[in-house]
Amino acid sequence: MTIEIKTAMLEPVRNTFAHIERRFGDKPATRYQEATYDVASEINFHYKPLWQPEFELNDKGRTAIVMKDWYAFKDPRQFYYGTYVQMRAKQQEVAESNYSFFEKRDLARLIPDTIQQKVIRLLVPLRHVEQAANLNNMYGSSLGYGTAITQALLYNGMDRLGNAQYLSRIGLILDGNSGDALAEAKRYWMDDAVWQGVRAYCEANICVEDWFESFVAQDVVLDGLIYELVYLQFDQWLADNGGQDFSMLTEFIQNWNKDTNRWVDAVVKIAVMESDANKQLLHQWVENWKGKAIEALAPLAQEMIGPDALNTAITALDTRLVKTGLLK
Amino acid sequence: MAAKKLNIKDKYRLLTRDLDWDFSYEDRKQAFPYEEFEGIKITDWNKWEDPFRLTMDSYWKYQAEKEKKLYAILDAFSQNNGHLNVVDPRYVNAVKIFLTGVSPLEYQAYQGFAHVGRQFGGVGARVACQMQSLDELRHVQTQIHAMSHYNKFFDGFQEFSHMHDRVWYLSVPRSFFCDARSAGPFEFMIAIGFSFEYVLTNLLFVPFMSGAAYNGDMATVTFGFSAQSDEARHMTLGLEVIKFLLEQHEDNVPIVQKWIDKWFWRGTRLLTIVAMMMDYMLPNKVMSWKEAWEVYFEEAGGALFKDLARYGIRMPKYAETIEKEKEHISHQAWWTFYTHGHAAGFHTWIPSDEELDWLSAQYPDTFDKYYRPLWDMAKEMEAKGERFYTSGLPQLCQTCQIPMLFTEMDNPNQNSMRDTVYQGERYHFCSDGCCDIFNDEPEKFVQAWLPVHQIFQGNCGGPDVGDILKDYYKMNIGHDNMDIKGSPDEARWNKWKGIA
Numbered sequence: 001m002t003i004e005i006k007t008a009m010l011e012p013v014r015n016t017f018a019h020i021e022r023r024f025g026d027k028p029a030t031r032y033q034e035a036t037y038d039v040a041s042e043i044n045f046h047y048k049p050l051w052q053p054e055f056e057l058n059d060k061g062r063t064a065i066v067m068k069d070w071y072a073f074k075d076p077r078q079f080y081y082g083t084y085v086q087m088r089a090k091q092q093e094v095a096e097s098n099y100s101f102f103e104k105r106d107l108a109r110l111i112p113d114t115i116q117q118k119v120i121r122l123l124v125p126l127r128h129v130e131q132a133a134n135l136n137n138m139y140g141s142s143l144g145y146g147t148a149i150t151q152a153l154l155y156n157g158m159d160r161l162g163n164a165q166y167l168s169r170i171g172l173i174l175d176g177n178s179g180d181a182l183a184e185a186k187r188y189w190m191d192d193a194v195w196q197g198v199r200a201y202c203e204a205n206i207c208v209e210d211w212f213e214s215f216v217a218q219d220v221v222l223d224g225l226i227y228e229l230v231y232l233q234f235d236q237w238l239a240d241n242g243g244q245d246f247s248m249l250t251e252f253i254q255n256w257n258k259d260t261n262r263w264v265d266a267v268v269k270i271a272v273m274e275s276d277a278n279k280q281l282l283h284q285w286v287e288n289w290k291g292k293a294i295e296a297l298a299p300l301a302q303e304m305i306g307p308d309a310l311n312t313a314i315t316a317l318d319t320r321l322v323k324t325g326l327l328k
Numbered sequence: 329m330a331a332k333k334l335n336i337k338d339k340y341r342l343l344t345r346d347l348d349w350d351f352s353y354e355d356r357k358q359a360f361p362y363e364e365f366e367g368i369k370i371t372d373w374n375k376w377e378d379p380f381r382l383t384m385d386s387y388w389k390y391q392a393e394k395e396k397k398l399y400a401i402l403d404a405f406s407q408n409n410g411h412l413n414v415v416d417p418r419y420v421n422a423v424k425i426f427l428t429g430v431s432p433l434e435y436q437a438y439q440g441f442a443h444v445g446r447q448f449g450g451v452g453a454r455v456a457c458q459m460q461s462l463d464e465l466r467h468v469q470t471q472i473h474a475m476s477h478y479n480k481f482f483d484g485f486q487e488f489s490h491m492h493d494r495v496w497y498l499s500v501p502r503s504f505f506c507d508a509r510s511a512g513p514f515e516f517m518i519a520i521g522f523s524f525e526y527v528l529t530n531l532l533f534v535p536f537m538s539g540a541a542y543n544g545d546m547a548t549v550t551f552g553f554s555a556q557s558d559e560a561r562h563m564t565l566g567l568e569v570i571k572f573l574l575e576q577h578e579d580n581v582p583i584v585q586k587w588i589d590k591w592f593w594r595g596t597r598l599l600t601i602v603a604m605m606m607d608y609m610l611p612n613k614v615m616s617w618k619e620a621w622e623v624y625f626e627e628a629g630g631a632l633f634k635d636l637a638r639y640g641i642r643m644p645k646y647a648e649t650i651e652k653e654k655e656h657i658s659h660q661a662w663w664t665f666y667t668h669g670h671a672a673g674f675h676t677w678i679p680s681d682e683e684l685d686w687l688s689a690q691y692p693d694t695f696d697k698y699y700r701p702l703w704d705m706a707k708e709m710e711a712k713g714e715r716f717y718t719s720g721l722p723q724l725c726q727t728c729q730i731p732m733l734f735t736e737m738d739n740p741n742q743n744s745m746r747d748t749v750y751q752g753e754r755y756h757f758c759s760d761g762c763c764d765i766f767n768d769e770p771e772k773f774v775q776a777w778l779p780v781h782q783i784f785q786g787n788c789g790g791p792d793v794g795d796i797l798k799d800y801y802k803m804n805i806g807h808d809n810m811d812i813k814g815s816p817d818e819a820r821w822n823k824w825k826g827i828a
Contacts, residue, residue, distance in 0.1 A: 010409055010824065012480035017472075018487045018802065034476055035469040038489050039435055044777045046503045047510040051362045057509055058439075081466040082395040082473075089392030092385040131347040135359075135446060138458060142442035147435075151465060154442060158462055161455065162384030165343045172342065177334045179342050190349060200353040207358045 023071075035080035037071050039147045060145045063212035065271055065278050070146030072274070076266045077259065084155045087259075088162070095252040099169060107245045108173055115243040116174055122304050123246075124171045124185035125195055126230065129222070130164035132202035133157075136218040140211040152263055156219065159260070163253050170249050194303055197296030204292075212271075216282065217289040219264050224320060225293055227257045228313035234304045261320070269324040282326055290317075340381035345374075348451040360449040366512035369577035373450025376572055379564040380456070387459065390557075391466070398470060398554040405547045406477040416611040417482075417821040418812055419543040421674040424484040425605060426536055426548070427475045428673060429501045432492040434468035436505035437461075440520060444513040453572075456565050460521075463558040470554065474547040482817050483807040484674050490802050491673055494788070496722075496779035497601075497665075499729045503776060504598050508591075510772070515587050517569045523591035526566030527632065529559060530624040531599050535606050535614060542612040574639040581640045586768070592644035593761035596653070597728040603658035604665065607687065608679060616690035621654040646761045652737035655691060659699040664733040666706065667718045671793065673803055675812035678706050698740045715811055721780045721793070726755040727762035727773055734758050750774060 016029035019038040045057045137157035144150040175181035189195050208214040231254045238246050272279045301310035321327040441461035448454045479485035508519040537552030573580045603617035633643050669676035687695045709716050722731030736742045746757040750770045757763040766773045788800040797803045
């Protein structure tokens with residue numbers, strides 16, 4: 001039996017804001033809808049930016065992708081600020097307990113030195129890749145168009161800072177908080193041949209002007225390959241070679257990736273469905289950056305796991321891209 | 329290995345500052361191209377002191393706690409028809425101004441901080457700006473959610489976003505933020521991070537939120553409390569920015585001073601609407617605008633500028649004029665809105681006799697002498713059934729875009745007008761402050777999208793003002809605008825409260 005509490009019902013004058021009603025009809029709206037749609041300014045910007053006088057402050061022309069409605073990029077996770085931070089807070093709570101479990105029991109001492117060395121050389125430097133991803137997603141958030149995609153890019157940008165910090169903490173666990181492992185990992189990032197392709201890729205992407213292209217190069221291509229290569233395959237390799245406890249420390253990023261890929265794939269799919277022109281352009285960007293990424297990641301994949309690793313990752317990325325309609 | 333304990337500063341450095349690297353494959357200038365054109369000299373980003381050392385995991389944790397509490401209260405507010413607890417339906421018009429005029433600024437702040445949070449070459453400054461960007465997005469979204477319930481029961485909220493881009497008085501706050509965002513990254517930080525967030529925010533945020541607390545608006549005041557700790561972080565960032573710029577190079581001092589002069593003047597103009605809200609729109613008064621100005625600007629700001637004097641920074645230009653203005657601007661603004669009440673997206677009214685007496689007591693030197701007679705006249709006309717609305721459209725200041733409603737401060741019977749000629753065209757201003765700002769960057773300010781000019785040029789539909797309000801502004805005529813007396817808002821309120 002359910003007991004219904006009687007409350008005073010007042011008839012509202014309207015169900016939601018007029019711009020929400022124009023999009024979704026005269027009915028109560030969700031918090032995602034009210035927080036997202038048509039919130040960004042559209043016209044009458046007064047002054048051209050001193051730093052880009054060829055554009056308006058909010059301008060659709062900062063990418064070659066063309067959309068009739070930039071609010072088509074609905075986030076499948078329906079993240080607005082409140083739902084976003086609450087989701088991440090839950091995940092960080094799990095991560096925190098994993099990290100303290102690992103540290104409290106000093107699980108590092110059970111992991112062979114060679115494996116620890118391998119993690120410092122091949123996993124920890126990824127914090128710099130996350131840093132590049134932070135910049136690239138912030139770039140799209142600041143210069144992109146329409147809150148639907150720009151807010152998701154902001155959440156992603158901040159997530160990447162969070163990922164970089166979790167990866168850094170792995171270094172700090174291994175070096176007993178001296179920072180030596182981080183310094184060593186940075187030297188690999190700067191000088192070791194195994195990383196130079198990836199670093200050049202990151203630097204090149206940070207300089208890309210078209211924000212949507214930068215999103216493709218980072219979130220679609222590079223992240224797609226690294227996720228498969230590092231957080232699935234290398235994770236498995238570590239598990240098979242006495243480093244299974246590292247999984248506790250990368251679980252956050254693993255889950256984060258799974259969740260984020262849903263949004264990344266949705267963005268690609270929506271842009272592809274919009275027009276053939278978008279599809280061709282995206283195809284061109286993906287092929288171009290994928291070529292560079294494969295070249296850059298080849299030595300890393302070889303050292304991490306072995307000869308077939310990169311191909312497995314490429315196949316996985318292609319399978320996702322087929323589902324978005326970008327590849328056949 | 330026995331782990332040593334890391335202090336917060338070192339930990340934060342390793343987890344944030346150390347993530348950056350020197351480029352070898354591309355030119356870093358191409359990645360951060362906007363750092364030099366303003367003439368600011370940064371010799372060493374490493375000297376940046378992180379104003380708050382918050383890692384993302386803690387950020388998520390603290391912010392999620394606050395969000396959980398906030399939304400629980402917002403849910404309860406709407407479930408229990410919280411709008412019935414406001415003291416008087418007139419109050420809700422202050423909330424309308426907030427949603428149409430202020431919340432979209434939070435959005436622009438999100439965009440502006442995202443931009444500098446990408447473009448600064450120093451990772452410490454960048455990350456601090458990114459967090460503020462995320463906070464600002466929080467503020468616009470939580471404000472929309474907090475006010476969503478009011479939208480269901482009162483007029484004037486429903487087109488807040490459409491109106492913000494178009495309506496004449498909303499172009500005042502809007503152009504302020506467009507000006508800051510279109511500036512270079514360092515000017516943006518002095519404009520918004522320092523002048524606005526550090527010095528003037530107390531005069532925007534505190535009056536609105538205290539106004540909500542005094543007038544039974546639980547939704548807005550809860551939002552206000554929830555945003556307070558974010559604002560505290562933003563203030564420390566604003567202060568760090570100015571100290572950092574001044575310490576980096578002595579050549580930065582005159583540039584920063586010029587920006588301070590500009591943004592304080594623009595800020596005080598923007599706050600006119602807050603002044604009017606405090607003195608006229610809150611049925612339960614918190615304090616007078618004059619008192620708020622004395623407490624939050626003259627005392628707090630004075631101490632700050634004393635502290636900055638060691639860098640060679642002086643009080644903002646026209647501080648003496650600003651000091652005199654506190655006696656006048658709220659009265660001049662509300663009178664302007666009262667007489668243009670048909671073209672406003674909220675309701676206006678004549679202050680009650682009690683309120684007029686309160687104003688006399690708060691402004692003993694000016695109110696009875698200059699402003700009470702206007703209200704006596706308005707009351708007489710209203711009693712005769714001739715509620716006064718002006719038929720003309722106001723001339724706007726080219727810089728602040730406020731109608732030319734201000735007077736000379738030494739002669740409140742004389743309208744304050746300035747003008748200047750640029751490339752053969754004459755431009756008009758409300759004050760020396762606004763005229764100076766124009767003269768320093770005429771090529772920027774000639775671009776201003778002045779709503780009244782645009783109407784006369786036929787860019788906003790028409791030809792009648794009524795058509796423009798209805799079609800271009802999407803105002804619901806007879807519902808959103810005009811006097812509160814006889815409005816649907818009032819009729820509904822009386823019905824809810826059983827008032828005949």
